[in-house]
Amino acid sequence: MRHRRLALIDMGTNTFHLLIVELPEPSHQQPVTLLRTKVGVRLGEGGISKGEIAPAAFERALHTLVGFKEEIELHQVTDVRATATSAMRVTRNGPALAQAIFEQTGIRVEVIPGEREAELIAKGVRRAVPLGAQPHLIMDIGGGSVEFIIADATTIFWKQSFEIGAQRLLDKFFPDPSGVFPPEAVAAEQQYLAEVLAPLAAAVQEFRPVGVVGASGSFDSLADMQLGQLRTEAELPPSTELALSSFQTSYQQLLSLTHAQRVALPGILPMRADMLVVASVLIDFVLRITGITHLQTSAYALKEGLLAEMLEQ
Incomplete structure (x- = not known):
């Protein structure tokens, strides 16, 4: 058979x-x-x-x-x-x-559609990270859209997809990605996020997630930077603890370097060198509005969610 x-x-x-x-x-x-x-x-x-x-x-x-x-x-x-x-x-x-x-x-x-994407991402993340009984904020930073889901191991409390992915943020706020991302561009991106992500801020107030789980290439890259080496898809464990201090160090480093210097960092895929800057501003923004200090990555996302769904059937 x-x-x-x-x-x-x-x-x-x-x-x-x-x-x-x-x-x-x-x-x-x-x-x-x-x-x-x-x-x-x-x-x-x-x-x-x-x-x-x-x-x-x-x-x-x-x-x-x-x-x-x-x-x-x-x-x-x-x-x-x-x-x-x-x-x-x-x-x-x-x-x-x-x-x-x-x-x-x-x-x-x-x-x-974005709502369906968010649902599948949550199902995929649950296969990698035991969320338990407390709500967590799952975020997936794509190139086109970003999905936010507040969920525990069994329930999705809130979900929304926003068309503010890393390629869009790059186009909008980083006209010359060959250089350093200037402080005024950081401020402009933060102000934009504060406007667009008002529904997220409201949901966080309501459901009080205790941790952030990041599912996407940007989070994989930050975990690779923490480790100091670039891992292949097959080498990534389902989940990695990302120390807040490690994220903050990487973020400051990314903001202070040119494209050529970013590409030379251990753990960085050349394709992500610029997107990771605008994505890190987004992650930093989310950590600040939530006050969350516990960060994990999930190597599983949409495709594992599809698999989970097919197994249920």
Whole structure:
């Protein structure tokens, strides 16, 4: 009898992820991971703030999906689920990209709304971090959108997706990412966040989360900076404790360096060197409005949430 093999594709605004698992028989056992990989596609680069996917990014996305299709065939996958988020949600030519992917690979891409994205992220994070009985603030900083969820191990109390991802913040506040991020740009981003994230501030007052769980590339990078080395997707543990002092040190360091110096830091992917600056301003803002001092990362997010959902069925 052939085992069921699932391929889960998460097409984010910065990064495309592919997870291939085998579902064991009997089904109450844990799925076995066969492949976990990611590609920095930067789908939002050069266009997301204008409401379109730029031609080069469009090509990178297609090329990546053709590569994923090869892996899927190689692993004799029986079911494929592909989801796309902010960049394909809000761009004029997002539907054209979904169509081109289908024509070239046969993979059907499901473009999901922000609320659904938040729900799946929470389900994925719960597989990595035991949230227990106290509410935690889960945040996922994508390139296009940022999801915030207040949840414990069983209940989602509040969730919202905001179109303020790192690529958008970069376009808006960091016109010359080759240099140092100036104090006035930090202040401008903070002021903008205070306006846009008013619903988050209200939810935090109401539900009083005790810790922050960060699920996204930016948090992985900060954990790598804490360790002083860049880890591959396969080397990342499900969850890492991020010391507040380590975050603050990394944040100050990122603010004081040029692009070339940021890229040279141990633990930094070149693709993230600039986004991490605007993302860190966002993390710092959230820590300040919540007063939270306990930080954890989750290597699991949307695609693991999809897996969790499929296992429930």
